[in-house]
Amino acid sequence: xxxxxxxxxxxxxxxxxxxxxxxxxxxxxxxxxxxxxxxxxxxxxxxxxxxxxxxxxxxxxxxxxxxxxxxxxxxxxxxxxxxxxxxxxxxxxxxxxxxxxxxxxxxxxxxxxxxxxxxxxxxxxxxxxxxxxxxxxxxxxxxxxxxxxxxxxxxxxxxxxxxxxxxxxxxxxxxxxxxxxxxxxxxxxxxxxxxxxxxxxxxxxxxxxxxxxxxxxxxxxxxxxxxxxxxxxxxxxxxxxxxxxxxxxxxxxx
Amino acid sequence: xxxxxxxxxxxxxxxxxxxxxxxxxxxxxxxxxxxxxxxxxxxxxxxxxxxxxxxxxxxxxxxxxxxxxxxxxxxxxxxxxxxxxxxxxxxxxxxxxxxxxxxxxxxxxxxxxxxxxxxxxxxxxxxxxxxxxxxxxxxxxxxxxxxxxxxxxxxxxxxxxxxxxxxxxxxxxxxxxxxxxxxxxxxxxxxxxxxxxxxxxxxxxxxxxxxxxxxxxxxxxxxxxxxxxxxxxxxxxxxxxxxxxxxxxxxxxxxxxxxxxxxxxxxxxxxxxxxxxxxxxxxxxxxx
Numbered sequence: 001x002x003x004x005x006x007x008x009x010x011x012x013x014x015x016x017x018x019x020x021x022x023x024x025x026x027x028x029x030x031x032x033x034x035x036x037x038x039x040x041x042x043x044x045x046x047x048x049x050x051x052x053x054x055x056x057x058x059x060x061x062x063x064x065x066x067x068x069x070x071x072x073x074x075x076x077x078x079x080x081x082x083x084x085x086x087x088x089x090x091x092x093x094x095x096x097x098x099x100x101x102x103x104x105x106x107x108x109x110x111x112x113x114x115x116x117x118x119x120x121x122x123x124x125x126x127x128x129x130x131x132x133x134x135x136x137x138x139x140x141x142x143x144x145x146x147x148x149x150x151x152x153x154x155x156x157x158x159x160x161x162x163x164x165x166x167x168x169x170x171x172x173x174x175x176x177x178x179x180x181x182x183x184x185x186x187x188x189x190x191x192x193x194x195x196x197x198x199x200x201x202x203x204x205x206x207x208x209x210x211x212x213x214x215x216x217x218x219x220x221x222x223x224x225x226x227x228x229x230x231x232x233x234x235x236x237x238x239x240x241x242x243x244x245x246x247x248x249x250x251x252x253x254x
Numbered sequence: 255x256x257x258x259x260x261x262x263x264x265x266x267x268x269x270x271x272x273x274x275x276x277x278x279x280x281x282x283x284x285x286x287x288x289x290x291x292x293x294x295x296x297x298x299x300x301x302x303x304x305x306x307x308x309x310x311x312x313x314x315x316x317x318x319x320x321x322x323x324x325x326x327x328x329x330x331x332x333x334x335x336x337x338x339x340x341x342x343x344x345x346x347x348x349x350x351x352x353x354x355x356x357x358x359x360x361x362x363x364x365x366x367x368x369x370x371x372x373x374x375x376x377x378x379x380x381x382x383x384x385x386x387x388x389x390x391x392x393x394x395x396x397x398x399x400x401x402x403x404x405x406x407x408x409x410x411x412x413x414x415x416x417x418x419x420x421x422x423x424x425x426x427x428x429x430x431x432x433x434x435x436x437x438x439x440x441x442x443x444x445x446x447x448x449x450x451x452x453x454x455x456x457x458x459x460x461x462x463x464x465x466x467x468x469x470x471x472x473x474x475x476x477x478x479x480x481x482x483x484x485x486x487x488x489x490x491x492x493x494x495x496x497x498x499x500x501x502x503x504x505x506x507x508x509x510x511x512x513x514x515x516x517x518x519x520x521x522x523x524x525x526x527x528x529x530x531x532x533x534x535x536x537x538x539x540x541x542x
Contacts, residue, residue: 005334006367014364018353025352085348090404093312094365095338249314 008100015096015104016111023108029074033112037066037120044185045128052129054186056216059124061184063215064208066116067146068175071109075154076171078105081164084250092248106151113147121215134218141221141228142210149203149231152238159245178204203234263326265290265412265443266311271320272467273306280306282467283320288460290411293434293444295458295475297451297530299538303467304447305345308416311445312342325412338366341405341413345420349400351390355381358389359403366408378436379403380429395426402433412443419453431457455530463537470537475530482528485509488521 023029041062048054082088091101124130133139161170181195182188182204188196199205206227213219213227221228266288273281281303288294296304309315310322313329313336322329327336349358359376363369376382379399384392392400398418405413415434419427434457437444448454454461455475462472471478483502487509489495499505502525513520528536 005338006365011365014361018350018361021357022350022352086344086346087348087350089314089344090342090347090349092314093337093340093342093344094362094408095334095367096365097334 005095008097011096012100012103012107015101016107019104019108020111023112032069032073033116034119036069037062037116038123040065041120041123041128045124049128055124055128055130057183057187057212058185059120059128059130060212060215061182061208063117063120064146064182064204064211065179065184066120067113067143067207068150068178068204070112070116071147071150072154072157073171073175074112075105075109075151076157076161077164077167079155079158080161080167083158083247084164086250088248089250109151109154110147113143117143130216133215135214135220138214138219138221138224139211142207142214142224145228145231145235146203146207146211149207149235149238152235152242153203154238156238156241156245159241159247162251178202181205183208203231206230263323264288265292265325266294266445267321267323268307268311269321271307271310271322272318273303273310273315274318280467281310284464284467284469286462286469286472288443288445290443291438291441292459293438293446293457295454295461296445296447296464297449297454297458297461297534298447298464299449302464304449304464305416306467307464308414308445308447312340312414313337338408339411341408341410343401343405343413343415343418345416347401349389349397349404352388354386354388355392355400355403356385358400359407362404363407368409369407370409372407375403375407378406379433395422395429398422398426398430399433402430406437410442412445413437415444415446417447417449419448419450427453451529451531451534461530463534465538471533476527478530478533484526484528485524486526487523490516490518 023033041058044058044062045055048058079088121133125132157170157174161167179185181191181199182202183191183199184204188199188205188208191199210224210227210231213224264287266286268287269285271281271284272279284303284307286294296307298304306315310317311324311329313332316330325336325339327333329336353361356372356376359372359381363372363375373382376385379402381396381399381403384396384399389397389400402418405415418434419430422430431453434444434446438457444457446454446457458475460473461475461478463470463478482498482500483505484496484498485502485505486494486496497505497509506525509520
């Protein structure tokens with residue numbers, strides 16, 4: 001047969017490069033991915049200037065939010081758009097292996113998440129005087145688990161969104177309440193009981209909690225195994241729903 | 255080598271194909287064969303089952319019953335080898351809006367083991383002037399050319415075109431027809447669905463007329479219904495007369511002999527073979 005199929009890694013790498021290029025060319029993606037977390041950090045940094053306790057909440061909080069927006073928000077939105085525009089169906093008709101395609105998409109989400117967390121940490125340290133993370137291993141573990149969990153949930157959520165026009169509304173209906181109650185902007189322990197209890201069921205709360213432990217409190221992974229467990233639980237739900245509901249074709253066609 | 259191994263096999267062979275969506279039986283037992291290098295037209299009104307049939311052949315839909323062979327493969331297995339030898343132009347299908355035309359074609363070229371050169375594909379599809387433009391700025395006709403370019407870039411042996419000119423203005427249709435003729439000249443096998451009779455008549459070597467999920471007639475467009483000739487004339491009292499026959503020679507001899515005996519002329523005498531349109535309308539109205 002000779003070279004009847006293009007090598008997997010080459011295809012996945014090209015897809016990744018393409019996703020990167022499109023990210024920078026899409027003004028709204030670049031804005032929400034880079035400008036928004038930095039802007040929030042700057043605003044809250046100014047508001048909380050000098051109040052180290054609050055700054056120590058804000059930096060891991062916005063890092064966690066960035067992981068969610070780089071994965072959940074962008075995958076839910078992009079996959080809906082790709083599906084409804086018929087781009088997924090077009091790709092389905094080429095020899096592109098599904099796994100290589102998804103690897104390229106995932107690689108892009110990981111690159112965004114890592115870059116944003118790094119930017120938040122550097123800005124937090126240089127401008128706001130927050131110390132460097134105390135536990136790099138725990139930081140790495142939580143970023144990876146957070147990326148996997150929210151990427152799967154984002155793919156799963158795209159199945160529920162009927163068209164690209166309504167995607168921002170659907171995504172924000174999940175994203176905004178979660179960043180408000182999950183302790184991104186204040187210490188979740190200070191919230192009223194009812195909000196605290198709801199927040200405990202949500203994955204972002206536990207991601208922020210784990211990142212906070214790694215960046216600020218230097219507590220190590222052992223103190224945060226519950227958080228890892230909750231994230232793994234959500235990742236498992238995300239995986240099942242992501243695979244089950246996946247459609248290569250636009251809703252309007254079926 | 256692949257060519258030699260499979261060149262004796264028809265490009266497509268379909269036997270007893272059926273496909274239902276829930277209670278709706280979209281395809282009800284379809285048989286046809288497409289030879290290599292042939293342009294085959296699937297003609298029929300909307301909802302006749304054309305797209306379902308083609309999407310089974312493309313590997314998008316699982317069939318209910320019947321056997322289907324595409325370049326010797328079962329498309330239901332979705333093998334990468336088969337997909338690298340087939341090009342598909344879907345009915346409505348987007349591209350990445352933020353990429354340029356040339357970038358899009360380059361990206362898709364890299365998915366195939368032996369792609370055509372990007373510049374050559376742009377020229378073939380008539381996109382050279384748009385090469386540097388972002389896909390989202392293209393007109394409908396230009397976007398369709400990009401669809402063609404992406405279907406051609408892998409240098410496929412077989413190309414599916416699902417209603418490639420629906421919604422086009424006449425100029426854009428002519429341009430698309432030129433591309434399809436160029437594909438035939440390259441020796442490609444083309445399967446074309448259309449509800450435009452002139453498109454099938456102009457482009458297809460053979461057509462199958464599909465209605466209600468069944469094939470009503472099949473053959474070269476000029477030969478479909480060729481056994482029935484229409485003989486028309488104006489009688490002496492001015493009324494228009496027509497007769498249909500399998501044997502125009504003897505009918506004409508009869509008519510002219512009678513006319514001469516009466517000392518009349520057969521004004522406006524004509525003998526025509528029915529057009530594809532006549533056959534199509536007759537068949538689809540009978541079946542409806």
